[in-house]
Amino acid sequence: MNEELLTIKQQAAAVAQELISTARLTEGDILVVGCSSSEVTGKAIGTFSSVEVAEAVFDGIYEVTQSKGVFLAAQCCEHLNRAIIVEKEVARRDRLTVVNVVPQPKAGGSFGTTAYKRFSHAVAVESITADAGIDIGDTLIGMHLRSVAVPVRLSANTIGEAHVVCARTRPKFIGGCRAVYDDNLL
Incomplete structure (x- = not known):
């Protein structure tokens, strides 16, 4: 791995580490x-797919x-309707409907393709409700986050040249002004 790819890998790891900590994700949660x-x-989305870069981010x-x-749940690109690649264990546990597609760099994106190849038992599903998310390069992950999404500002907001936006989720508040809420769930 060259120095540039190593830097990208380190940036991705740092973002994941900080978000997991800030969002208080625990074992079994989905990112x-x-x-x-x-x-x-540094190119426009969808114009310069790179498996090597995707592998560095994924790793x-x-x-x-x-x-x-x-x-980890990996979102594919728009060509696959932003399908999600997960371990079969997650699909079974959460009773997700598996769809038949094998992502490719130009149909699913390099990141989704990498996840499909690297997971132990990868499957594609149409949607998921994740506990937190990392959007690298404005890929629009919001449709796969559980309600209610809360923006998370991290110490870094780029990986390579890509803009990074992160979110965690929290339970909805119910009950109105007389209700009492659990601060640990905020």
């Missing part, structure tokens, strides 16, 4: 990640999620 490898290299994030027991 959804959308990544435009084109944007990471950085996956090492962190694995060490924390958090499941």
